[in-house]
Amino acid sequence: MTIGIGVKRVEDPNLITGNGKYVGDINLADQCEAVVVRSTRAHANIISINKEAAEKSPGVLKILTSADLPDDLPPIPMRLSPEKSLNYALQYPLAKERVRYVGEPIALVVATSRYAAEDAADLINIQYSPLPPVIDVYQSIKLDAPLLHPDIGSNDLFVIHSKKGNFENQLKACPFVLEKELTIQRHSGVPLETRGLVAAPEPDHHLTVYGAAKVVHFNHQVLAKLLKKDMADIRLVETDVGGGFGVRGEFYPEDYLIPYAAMQIGRPVRWIEDRLEHMKTTNHSREQKHRVTAGFNEKGRILAFRDEIFVDTGAYIRTHGVTVPELTQGMLPGPYDIHALEIVTHVIATNKTPVGTYRGPGRFEGTFVRERIIDMIAQELKIDPTVIRERNVIRKDQMPYTNGIYALGQEIKFDSGDYQSILNKARLAVQWENFEERRKLAEADGRLLGLGFAMFVEKSGLGPWEFCEVEISKDGHAFCKTGLADVGQGMKTMLSQICSQQLGIPYDKIKVIHGDTDKVEKGNGSFATRGTVVGGSAAWYASQSLKNKLLDTASKLLSISSDQLNLSDESVMHTENKLKLIPIEELISECYKKGIQLKEKYTFSTDHMTYPYGVHAAEVEIDLETGKIKINKYQIAYDVGRSINPSLVGGQLIGGMAQGLGGTLYEELKYDETGQLLSGTFMDYLIPTAKEVPEVNINIYENELSPLNPLGVKGAGEGGTVGVAPAIANAVMNALREYSIEIISLPIRPDMVREVIRNGKKSKVPPEARS
Incomplete structure (x- = not known):
């Protein structure tokens, strides 16, 4: 039994001993280096590109502009939520006649060294x-605003409209x-390792590309299409990744x-993004404005809710299409049963x-609002905010429940x-009923305390499918090939635990193979908190089929019905008396002697996502002199259906x-009125360090299994993010009431x-009701 146990990660030994291999570690014979020349203007027509002096510079091997690329090269396509009407807003690998943001690629320089x-x-x-830049959504939709994509005819590129009931x-x-009106600022994932690629051509016209991540097989397909090469002639290999978080691994201009x-040039080329490039050009996220109208009764029951959302999508539509806007809209009602929505x-x-x-794309934003x-x-x-939540939540007897909105x-x-x-459970964990007493004691000591809550529903397990192949070789080695990618989430450990549960082989003896298009025939990748739900289910069924094949052989060898046999502790076991009947090595040998190949494939398909849910609660302390917000306690209660590895979930x-x-x-990607990024370094773009991140108390629940997959699992990758902003904001408001x-x-x-505190307290108001 390995499922449900917090075993150690199989990924870690290599990483913590410095034996990980990242794209920057790859050094091939005759390898050269590339640098991308990027736009310094937010919006302009390109009059000319003079590269004559650069081409004569020592060590230069090749300089590419859009004129040097194939005339029929299409733009980079959408991967998720493709909308044909948005094809005119897609990005080409190099800017042609016009640039639309600071950092847009204009030219590529390849030389013998990065310095050259x-x-x-x-x-x-x-x-x-x-050309005049537009840097604000309200400015962009004015009638006299310059159009970024004239073929679409409006800067309001796409509108999504959902209704449930009669709002008016x-x-x-x-x-x-x-x-x-509420706003969420622009920020991004900022992984420790920036993006990078090494592309190595072979004499036989094959091409190997190192550094793909997240959606290796999708990038494989796109690259083959853009290069007009057979997919069999291109190999993409996933290296170790120093952080994914959604921004890594999509198909960017540099990937072509x-x-x-x-x-x-017929030589390996390496490109490694520097930090300023990363801040300027890797996908940004989050920036939205919400105009909310909510109607409710004297009990706090929300009867009508309307939100007009303005999503700043930047200069182009990238591979995600309109995924973030769709998820914002689809998940905005959260765990609440609201009568009428628009x-x-x-x-x-x-x-x-x-x-x-x-x-947590779309949900971080929508949950805050x-x-x-x-x-x-x-x-x-003047009602307890947890009581308002209680009066509006969807009841258990309403499940399965639809909010009437479509997304993805x-x-x-x-x-x-x-x-x-x-x-x-969350109220009990943070002792909400006793908080007023703790607050009064703190106030007597000159401290301001506040406690805030945020409920949320997450989405996970996005399909439509994922692939797995499980094999035991003649020499007894077990392999699990998966279409998932490893972006630090413990994917190898999770899959090996699932296969171990079926095959009775220790989890650390099962080798997980992924991210190599020559070794894994297909896959959708790791995104949208789908790994365990979809990839894990594929592994469960593939290893189950292999288990059945082994037990069928054992049944014939032992003359015992297969339903009385099981695989455990590297042996065939009798299910009733628990006796070990035959070592699995012997059984494997017998299978191969009989010509039975121990390899099974499974593609798990699903039409619906799963929906984990939870509560964040934050207790904060406000410094009266500086306005600093200190988090004294932080609690997350989260129901994941079934936890394969509680340590990984935590x-x-x-x-x-x-x-x-x-x-x-802390974080904000801020622009000035000319479209220049003002926070392009860690001097200006602040990220929390170990000092700022509080101890987080985790309560993982397995009360509501998902009926949509054999494991009953729901995803855990994004539930830690989406509730933080409103929990802390509500706590600060509570402290400064x-x-x-x-x-x-x-x-x-x-x-x-600090300014609020210096302005002094408002007139006295009665204390919050507690009913």
């Missing part, structure tokens, strides 16, 4: 004819109406440019770096859940919380809190 390439890049002279009629019947350049989402182009997914509104309703009615090609339909129960939640904390208090403050935007800065 950088020197040559400085000699390329680009003449621009400036319900609103008229509501005795209370709340109208607010580096292989193309390598083929042109949500309108605008996908708007601006002269900023294109956006994509970042851990929804959970702040819940607390605002509680504040207006499917209706949002919650498979199972007991939201009331987990709210009760690690995911803690790591996710740290990233959510960054988006709540006697001051005039309204948190409707992120990040929450100490200077804002």
Whole structure:
């Protein structure tokens, strides 16, 4: 039995002993280096590109501009949520006549060394004819705003409209109406390792590309199409990855440019992104504005809810298509049963770096908006905010429950859940009933305490399918080949535990093979918290088929019915008397003697996602002098259906919380009015360190198994992130309840809190009701 046990990760020995192999570690014979020349303007026509001096620079091997690329080269396609109407907003590997954001690739320089390439890049002279930039969604949709993609005819590129019930009629019947505008700032994943690639052409016209991540097989298909090569002639190999978080591994311009350049010069080419490049050009995320109208009764029951959302998608539509806007809209109602909904989402182009997914895409944003509104309703009615949540949650007997909204090609339909129960558990864990006493004691000591909650529903297990092949070789070695990718989530450990459960082989003796298109025939990859749900289910069924084949052979050898046999402890066991009947090595040998190949494949398909859910609770302390927000206690209660490895789940939640904390208090990709990025270094773009991240108390529950897969699992990768901002914001509001403050935007800065405190307390209000 290995499922449900927090065994040690099989990935770690290599990594912690310094034996990991990252793309920057690859050094091949005759390898050369590439540098991308990028736009210094946010919006301009390109008048000319003079590369003559650069081509004469020592060590230069090749300089590419759009004129040097094939005339019929298509733009980079969408992977998720493809909308044909958005094809005119896709990005080409190199800018043609026009640039639309600072950092857009214009040329590629390949030289014998990075130094030579950088020197040559400085000699390329680009003449621009400036165009007015648009850097705000409201500015972008004005009638006189310059169009970024004239063939679409509007900077409001795409509109998603969802309705449930009659919002206007319900609103008229509501005795209370709340109208607010809330904003979420632009920030991104910022992994420790920046992006990189090594492309190595072979004499037989084969091409090997190192450094693919997350969606290796998709990138394989796209690269073959763009290069006009047979897929069999291209091999993509996944290296170790120093952080994924959604931003790594998509198909970027460089994923075409580096292989193309390598083929042109016939030598391996390496490109490693520097940190400033990363800040300017790797997918940004999050930036949204929400105009909310909520109608509710005197008990706090929400009867009508409308949100008009403005998503800043940047200059182009990248491989994610409109995934983030769709998920924002689809998951916005969260765990609440709201009578009437209307949500309108605008996908708007601006002269900023294109956006994509970042851990909890759409849900981080929507959860902040929804959970702040819940607390605002509680504040207006003077009712305990957890009671407001209690009165609005979807009941267990309503499951499966649909909110009537579609996202990623499917209706949002919650498979199972007991939201009331987990709210009760969270209140008990943080001693909510006794908090007022602790607050008064702190106030007597000159300290301001606040406690805030946030409920959420996550999505996980996005299909449509995932592949696995499980094999035991003649010499007894066990292999699991998966279409998933390893982005640090413990995928190898999870799969080896699942195979171990079926085959009775120790989990650390099962080798997981992934991320190599020559070794794994197909796959969808690791994203959208899908690994355990979809990839794990494929491994479960593949290893089950292999187990059945072994037991069928054992049954014939032992003259015992196969239903009385099982595999455990590297042996065939009798299920009743628990006796070991035959070592598995002997059984494997017998199978091969009989010509039985011990290899099974399975493709697990699913039409619906699974929906884990939980509660975040934060207790904060406000420094009266500086406005600093200190997190004294942080609690996450999370129901994942079934936990394959509780240690991995806990690690995911803690790591996710740290990233959510960054988006709540520190991180912001800020632009000036000309479209220049102002926070392109860690001097200006703040991230939380070990000092800022508090101890996170985790309660993992397995109360509501998913009926949609054989393991009953739901994903755990993003639930640690999505509830952080509203939990902390609500806690800060709770601490400053006697001051005039309204948190409707992120990040929450100490200077804002300090100013509020210096302005003094507002007039006395009665204490919060507790019923």
